Amino acid sequence: MKTVLIIDDASFMRLSLKTMLERNGYKVIGEAENGAVGILKYKELKPDIVTMDITMPELDGIRALKHICNYDPNATVIMITSMGQKTFILEAIKHGAKGFLVKPFKEEHVVETMKKLQI
Amino acid sequence: MASKIGREPMLDMFIFETLQQLEELEQIVISSEKTNGLTESAISEIFRIMHTIKGSSAMMLFNNITSLSHSIEDLFYFIRNDKPQNLDNSELADKVLESVDFIKVEMNKISNDEDVDGDAMSLIEDIKMFLAQLKKDNPAVKIQDEIQIIKKETSQKYYITQSKIQPLVEKNTFKAIILYQSGCEMENIRAFTLIHNLKELTDEIWYNPSDIIDNDSSVDIIKRDGFRVLFKCEKTVREMNSFFEQIPFIEKLELEEVSYEDEIDQFLEKRKIVLEDSIFNIEKAEKNKDSATERDIQIGSTGQSIISVNISKLDKLMDLVGELVISEAMVTQNPDLRNLVLDNFQKSARQLKKITTELQDVVMSIRMVPISTTFLKMNRIVRDMSKRLDKEVKLQLIGEETEVDKNIIDHISDPLMHLIRNSIDHGLESTTKRVASGKSETGVITLEAKNAGGDVLIQVKDDGAGLDREKILKIARSKGLFNKPEKELTDKEVYSFIFLPGFSTNDKVTEFSGRGVGMDVVVKNIQNVGGSVSIDSTPNVGTTITLKIPLTLAIIDGMTIRVGKSRYTIPITNIRESIKVEENSVIKDPNGNEMVFIKEQCYPILRLHRHFKVNTNITDITKGIIIKVEVDDKALCIFADELVGEQLVVVKALPKYIKKIKGVEGCTLMGDGGISLILDIPGFLNNQ
Numbered sequence: 001m002k003t004v005l006i007i008d009d010a011s012f013m014r015l016s017l018k019t020m021l022e023r024n025g026y027k028v029i030g031e032a033e034n035g036a037v038g039i040l041k042y043k044e045l046k047p048d049i050v051t052m053d054i055t056m057p058e059l060d061g062i063r064a065l066k067h068i069c070n071y072d073p074n075a076t077v078i079m080i081t082s083m084g085q086k087t088f089i090l091e092a093i094k095h096g097a098k099g100f101l102v103k104p105f106k107e108e109h110v111v112e113t114m115k116k117l118q119i
Numbered sequence: 120m121a122s123k124i125g126r127e128p129m130l131d132m133f134i135f136e137t138l139q140q141l142e143e144l145e146q147i148v149i150s151s152e153k154t155n156g157l158t159e160s161a162i163s164e165i166f167r168i169m170h171t172i173k174g175s176s177a178m179m180l181f182n183n184i185t186s187l188s189h190s191i192e193d194l195f196y197f198i199r200n201d202k203p204q205n206l207d208n209s210e211l212a213d214k215v216l217e218s219v220d221f222i223k224v225e226m227n228k229i230s231n232d233e234d235v236d237g238d239a240m241s242l243i244e245d246i247k248m249f250l251a252q253l254k255k256d257n258p259a260v261k262i263q264d265e266i267q268i269i270k271k272e273t274s275q276k277y278y279i280t281q282s283k284i285q286p287l288v289e290k291n292t293f294k295a296i297i298l299y300q301s302g303c304e305m306e307n308i309r310a311f312t313l314i315h316n317l318k319e320l321t322d323e324i325w326y327n328p329s330d331i332i333d334n335d336s337s338v339d340i341i342k343r344d345g346f347r348v349l350f351k352c353e354k355t356v357r358e359m360n361s362f363f364e365q366i367p368f369i370e371k372l373e374l375e376e377v378s379y380e381d382e383i384d385q386f387l388e389k390r391k392i393v394l395e396d397s398i399f400n401i402e403k404a405e406k407n408k409d410s411a412t413e414r415d416i417q418i419g420s421t422g423q424s425i426i427s428v429n430i431s432k433l434d435k436l437m438d439l440v441g442e443l444v445i446s447e448a449m450v451t452q453n454p455d456l457r458n459l460v461l462d463n464f465q466k467s468a469r470q471l472k473k474i475t476t477e478l479q480d481v482v483m484s485i486r487m488v489p490i491s492t493t494f495l496k497m498n499r500i501v502r503d504m505s506k507r508l509d510k511e512v513k514l515q516l517i518g519e520e521t522e523v524d525k526n527i528i529d530h531i532s533d534p535l536m537h538l539i540r541n542s543i544d545h546g547l548e549s550t551t552k553r554v555a556s557g558k559s560e561t562g563v564i565t566l567e568a569k570n571a572g573g574d575v576l577i578q579v580k581d582d583g584a585g586l587d588r589e590k591i592l593k594i595a596r597s598k599g600l601f602n603k604p605e606k607e608l609t610d611k612e613v614y615s616f617i618f619l620p621g622f623s624t625n626d627k628v629t630e631f632s633g634r635g636v637g638m639d640v641v642v643k644n645i646q647n648v649g650g651s652v653s654i655d656s657t658p659n660v661g662t663t664i665t666l667k668i669p670l671t672l673a674i675i676d677g678m679t680i681r682v683g684k685s686r687y688t689i690p691i692t693n694i695r696e697s698i699k700v701e702e703n704s705v706i707k708d709p710n711g712n713e714m715v716f717i718k719e720q721c722y723p724i725l726r727l728h729r730h731f732k733v734n735t736n737i738t739d740i741t742k743g744i745i746i747k748v749e750v751d752d753k754a755l756c757i758f759a760d761e762l763v764g765e766q767l768v769v770v771k772a773l774p775k776y777i778k779k780i781k782g783v784e785g786c787t788l789m790g791d792g793g794i795s796l797i798l799d800i801p802g803f804l805n806n807q
Binding site: 009010011012013015016019055057081082083086089090093094099100102103104105106109112113115116117118 | 128129132133135136137167170171173174175177178180300302303304305307308311312315332335364365366367368369427
């Protein structure tokens with residue numbers, strides 16, 4: 001079973017994603033409230049996949065993404081974004097994010113993304 | 120607000136988190152108002168909170184909340200980035216707080232399974248107009264200090280990199296037309312991702328529309344006509360098909376091998392100047408922040424010392440620990456062990472009891488939360504009332520770190536709000552009157568919490584006009600509320616009349632109070648959690664209302680007594696003393712009621728065997744035991760057969776199929792499996 005680390009400052013979003021992922025055969029092995037904790041948890045838990053929110057306190061998603069991709073060039077990071085964060089997503093893609101989901105998203109979007117990216 | 124059994128955990132989480140954020144938001148706004156302006160971090164925080172609420176509510180399809188929070192988000196985005204001058208902080212605060220109120224009302228509906236049908240349109244319009252005015256007064260600074268990089272459109276494609284030598288391999292030309300699934304959003308960015316991935320296979324790529332990064336209308340073109348890509352690489356059609364199969368959200372793909380010359384004209388547009396300034400700026404900003412990153416990570420590692428736990432899990436834990444306490448008693452006090460000498464067993468039993476007690480303490484402490492969250496909520500009430508009534512009011516908080524059971528916190532918030540509203544509306548005089556009587560212009564409301572034995576005391580004090588004894592007496596007289604001759608009423612008793620239903624000394628009814636339905640509800644709410652309310656006042660100096668609330672509902676220290684074969688438990692906190700009495704200390708009053716003298720004071724006797732109609736051999740007043748109990752200023756002597764012993768008991772409510780018994784507030788399981796009824800001492804005293 002593929003393992004997932006969810007990085008998002010909103011507990012509600014983390015719960016939503018976790019619910020959707022676990023319903024589709026993924027195992028959420030960790031959660032983090034901001035980019036800084038996210039990086040630490042990535043190194044500690046070595047998940048197969050990371051979902052990364054962009055707007056977070058302490059350390060935002062783009063910087064955390066850069067750290068993680070630097071640390072592990074094979075990292076699979078999916079960005080979670082809102083409409084209007086276009087420049088951030090572009091930045092994220094350039095720095096190694098494998099895909100992105102736009103809020104509000106439905107479970108089928110999550111499934112589609114994971115399936116197609118073969119993760 | 121209780122979490123309904125069976126409600127989706129996501130909904131619970133949404134409600135919990137959103138309410139928490141709204142509280143935070145309120146505090147930020149109110150304290151910013153006091154310091155006359157929003158700091159940069161306050162603006163960012165408000166932006167971030169509204170952004171989060173927007174996202175979560177959208178996921179849960181509560182669109183009115185989404186639209187409203189979106190409009191505030193836009194407003195603060197502008198404030199954060201453009202730093203407008205002449206910002207009307209008071210109006211801004213009002214708009215934010217109005218939005219908070221709207222969302223709170225909707226959240227309430229969600230909690231109660233009602234339709235979330237609030238109409239935020241006029242509020243949103245207001246906010247948009249406010250923003251429009253701000254923009255007009257602060258025309259956007261032209262981007263002169265941003266460096267613009269001008270990049271030519273077709274700079275891609277035919278070049279030899281320094282590291283690679285162009286391989287002399289036969290390349291195929293492919294044309295792909297991609298249509299994305301509807302609803303996947305940001306099709307232009309998805310297209311960009313596609314190109315980004317394609318670049319790993321080849322540099323020879325052309326695409327249409329080409330301005331996908333900067334031109335958001337490219338989204339519509341892609342939606343309508345599809346995203347068209349022409350590229351050259353040495354892969355086969357089959358290989359390219361699998362490449363595209365790994366791209367999410369593709370609704371339809373047309374992929375075919377073509378001839379470059381035939382197709383290239385479609386893809387070359389007039390040379391355009393593409394501004395990469397937005398991306399460049401992020402990079403510039405990034406460089407500045409990178410140095411801070413290491414430090415950020417240090418902060419992050421010490422972050423997580425608090426977790427949120429579902430209340431029902433805590434309830435279950437408390438229940439189980441309660442049962443454990445009873446079971447431990449059932450083992451160590453088992454009748455089978457009576458009269459046996461069991462040293463080793465006793466030693467272990469003592470250890471078990473020690474650990475069980477400690478476990479119980481820890482579990483009870485988990486449910487304790489500082490009262491500060493409730494106190495902070497009062498800031499909003501004070502602010503609103505003071506604005507509306509045009510009175511200067513300051514709220515002083517003392518002892519906010521005092522901890523109270525989570526269950527109880529939910530029940531005192533509303534009463535406290537009412538008491539504070541009352542104090543500001545009626546207790547505090549108008550500014551002119553205050554100054555005339557030599558008081559400071561600003562009225563002071565003090566909220567204080569402190570521990571007192573097994574209770575928490577919460578006091579609401581105001582330095583206002585105090586209660587008018589005569590006025591209260593007049594109304595009580597007219598409503599026939601006296602239960603004692605008027606002359607014998609102490610000041611405290613007179614003041615307590617205001618707690619009776621329908622009592623109001625107000626000549627006019629304001630939108631906040633005066634209807635007389637507030638104070639009695641406050642008292643009822645407090646009594647529902649086992650507490651009591653008392654009031655004291657000094658004319659022209661002020662009024663103090665004291666709420667006394669037990670630390671916890673579920674486990675009490677009780678003294679078990681026996682009457683015949685039945686057992687009863689009296690909360691230790693109510694007991695003052697227990698004695699055996701002599702014949703000559705007992706007298707009968709004119710109505711035939713028994714009274715007893717203790718230390719020159721006279722108390723009525725309550726014979727439990729008579730009250731509960733229990734058979735017992737011990738009816739001689741000198742053969743049983745008298746237990747003096749007291750609540751506030753009222754006292755009573757209970758007559759029972761004997762004392763059984765003091766122990767911690769887990770209070771269980773009487774089963775629903777038993778109607779309320781006068782004088783009994785619950786029951787508990789004894790160590791030997793028997794049942795003891797817990798006496799409702801305040802109830803007995805009120806009926807005297």
